[in-house]
Amino acid sequence: xxxxxxxxxxxxxxxxxxxxxxxxxxxxxxxxxxxxxxxxxxxxxxxxxxxxxxxxxxxxxxxxxxxxxxxxxxxxxxxxxxxxxxxxxxxxxxxxxxxxxxxxxxxxxxxxxxxxxxxxxxxxxxxxxxxxxxxxxxxxxxxxxxxxxxxxxxxxxxxxxxxxxxxxxxxxxxxxxxxxxxxxxxxxxxxxxxxxxxxxxxxxxxxxxxxxxxxxxxxxxxxxxxxxxxxxxxxxxxxxxxxxxxxxxxxxxxxxxxxxxxxxxxxxxxxxxxxxxxxxxxxxxxxxxxxxxxxxxxxxxxxxxxxxxxxxxxxxxxxxxxxxxxxxxxxxxxxxxxxxxxxxxxxxxxxxxxxxxxxxxxxxxxxxxxxxxxxxxxxxxxxxxxxxxxxxxxxxxxxxxxxxxxxxxxxxxxxxxxxxxxxxxxxxxxxxxxxxxxxxxxxxxxxxxxxxxxxxxxxxxxxxxxxxxxxxxxxxxxxxxxxxxxxxxxxxxxxxxxxxxxxxxxxxxxxxxxxxxxxxxxxxxxxxxxxxxxxxxxxxxxxxxxxxxx
Numbered sequence: 001x002x003x004x005x006x007x008x009x010x011x012x013x014x015x016x017x018x019x020x021x022x023x024x025x026x027x028x029x030x031x032x033x034x035x036x037x038x039x040x041x042x043x044x045x046x047x048x049x050x051x052x053x054x055x056x057x058x059x060x061x062x063x064x065x066x067x068x069x070x071x072x073x074x075x076x077x078x079x080x081x082x083x084x085x086x087x088x089x090x091x092x093x094x095x096x097x098x099x100x101x102x103x104x105x106x107x108x109x110x111x112x113x114x115x116x117x118x119x120x121x122x123x124x125x126x127x128x129x130x131x132x133x134x135x136x137x138x139x140x141x142x143x144x145x146x147x148x149x150x151x152x153x154x155x156x157x158x159x160x161x162x163x164x165x166x167x168x169x170x171x172x173x174x175x176x177x178x179x180x181x182x183x184x185x186x187x188x189x190x191x192x193x194x195x196x197x198x199x200x201x202x203x204x205x206x207x208x209x210x211x212x213x214x215x216x217x218x219x220x221x222x223x224x225x226x227x228x229x230x231x232x233x234x235x236x237x238x239x240x241x242x243x244x245x246x247x248x249x250x251x252x253x254x255x256x257x258x259x260x261x262x263x264x265x266x267x268x269x270x271x272x273x274x275x276x277x278x279x280x281x282x283x284x285x286x287x288x289x290x291x292x293x294x295x296x297x298x299x300x301x302x303x304x305x306x307x308x309x310x311x312x313x314x315x316x317x318x319x320x321x322x323x324x325x326x327x328x329x330x331x332x333x334x335x336x337x338x339x340x341x342x343x344x345x346x347x348x349x350x351x352x353x354x355x356x357x358x359x360x361x362x363x364x365x366x367x368x369x370x371x372x373x374x375x376x377x378x379x380x381x382x383x384x385x386x387x388x389x390x391x392x393x394x395x396x397x398x399x400x401x402x403x404x405x406x407x408x409x410x411x412x413x414x415x416x417x418x419x420x421x422x423x424x425x426x427x428x429x430x431x432x433x434x435x436x437x438x439x440x441x442x443x444x445x446x447x448x449x450x451x452x453x454x455x456x457x458x459x460x461x462x463x464x465x466x467x468x469x470x471x472x473x474x475x476x477x478x479x480x481x482x483x484x485x486x487x488x489x490x491x492x493x494x495x496x497x498x499x500x501x502x503x504x505x506x507x508x509x510x511x512x513x514x515x516x517x518x519x520x521x522x523x524x525x526x527x528x529x530x531x532x533x534x535x536x537x538x539x540x541x542x543x544x545x546x547x548x549x550x
Contacts, residue, residue: 001062001369002147002291004112011155012109015116019043020102027099042122042160044115045101049421054093054101055118056108060128060146060170061089061372065359068370070111072355078104083355085340085348087412087463088167089127089372090118094419116154121162121249123153123234127169129177130373133292134335134381136327139189140197142172144288145226148280149187152227159234163241164249166234167206179374179490181205181214182466184251185233192220199226203233203263204255209458211465211496212252215260217267223285225271228278232271236263295367295382297330304332304386317392320403325388332385336366338378338395339402339410343435346428347413348376357398365391374490375412375451377405408450408517409435412463416456416473417480423456425473425480425506430454433510438517447521450530452513453488466490468530469516470497471509480506486516486542487534501543512546519545 004012019039026036040046044055056071063071071091075083078100084092096104108114117124126149133141149168153159159166171178172189180186186202199221205214221229237251240258255263311318325334338358341347350358358378362370365387366380373379378400383391395401404410411434414420416427431454453467464470470485482504485497504512519542524533534542 001064002059002288009109009112012112012114012116015043015114015155016102016105016109019105023098023102038120041120042117043101043105044118045098046119047421048094048419049417050419051095052098052101053419054096054104054115055086056091056093056113056115057118057125058090058113058372059150060126060132060143061130062143063370063372064111065362065368065370067111067113068355068359068362070107070113072352072359074104074107075352075355081353082349082351084346084415085350085372085376085378087374087376087461088125089130089374090125091372094415119165121164121166123156123159123162123166123168126150126153127167127178127183127374129171129173130371130379131177131326131335131381132172133294134328134330134333135173135175135177136329137174138172138329139174139191140172141289141292142170142178142187142189143292144285145187145189145199145223146170147288147291148226148285149230152230159238162234162238163243164246164251166237166251168230174492176490176492176494177374179463179466179494181494182207182211182463182490183214184237185230186214187226187230190220196222198222201229201233203267204252204260206250206252207460207463207465208250209247209460210250210252211460212256213494213496214252215255217260217264224279224281225275226280228275229267229271231278232267232274235270235274236266240266297333297382298384300332304384307385307388310389314389316396316403317389320392320401321388323403323407324401324405325383328382330382334383334385334388336380336383336388336391337373337405338380338400339404340377340400341404341410342399342402343409343432343439345399346415346418347411347431350378354398354400357394358400361391361394375410377410406449406451408447408452409438410451411435412451412453412467414455414457414462420456422459423473424458424475425456425482427454427456427462427473430471430482430506430509434513437510437514447517448529450517450520463490464488465496466494467497468534469513471513474503476503482506482509482512484512484516484546486539487531489531498539500539501547504546515545516542 046053169178169183170187182205188200201218202214203217324337371379413431451468454471455462455464456473466488472483484500488497
């Protein structure tokens, strides 16, 4: 993984010292709340319902075991012994004391971590495929390009105050696991007719109040032009993006109102003006790639003789292997998901004790590294097949081995009213109700891949618009109601879910979800996925049953 140089470390250390002074001035009354707001947001600090919330950047979802131990220490020392992993591969602390936030940032800096630009109208953390570097369908590892973008975006002086927040995702695989079509800019590694590898660039995607699928602005871009083209897009957005209405300030609205053709012409003209001075050299790219060299894989790892016997003798292990591990580009290895969706745990939460144990397991089983995913789980990317049984046994003891990756209980869920001051309705409690109602694991696995995404407000932090089943909390005269959508997807065939009908009451939402799943089980064709069935029959059969008693 990328290691800071002296410039990186100095920048982060100076930022910590700067924010410490700003926080002290605020606490002493030298800065008012409005003056401090822009400063704290640039350092990832929100004011939530009960306490501040600190969002820490995890660039493209990659952590070392040393960093994981630091996250555990912070949870134990400055929070309530846990933290929360988000859909953008970051981590959040929900209970820090404002006066201690500079101390937290100083601790993070000692392990090459920070909270810079995790909030505010700036370029946010660049995300990527959580299987980057090990995926069997990968054209090229996207992480070096994520790192190049990270260095370019960090404290970029021209784009420090954009019309609105700005998010970039990079993918290098045939299967889009990074939701590139729903980002302000999506970057996808592709090969052209001449066999050269470059980038397909998408622009204008986004979720929230107005979900829009991004459009291809340039089908093929040479690697050397990556930063200059991104800069051209940002310059046009910075010049023409709306600042008079925050709900219309995202680049997706600018692209939609301007039209893709006109927007492309503007970007291309700006790019032609600036690109000659911004080319990435092959040496620069190779230098960054050097930080992502392959670990020392055991080439004899495929010759394990006990693995098959464990699968045969232990059904629980076999189920976990089927759902929580995936193929690896190196024979004899698997990528292993650590489920943060145990039935009795808020989705995405993990304790300090679990984090410390995970760090130890990463050192033993996965070259000291850990990944975060877009569905609020964790991954050991490089586990030998021969080690899977022993690892599984330890994960069971840590409550991190629930065999539900890709099943209906692998829900994305925002904090909702429990923490977020913007929320209209609760999410965590509803997630638990749905889990309790679907605790028949045989039934869960029988229905296959069904993604439920649930947000407590229109900001859509849990991406409800692209859930196979989307749940959106709304407020009706002080009471909690929930709107349902069906058929969304953030993967290759991207789609925005269709609204099922009127919102349902909080007391009825779990029943509505189980009814939707029952309709699917009864009416699907053999081996037909939930999404395929929705495409085939539409939403009417589901609507009829959900609203039958209304």
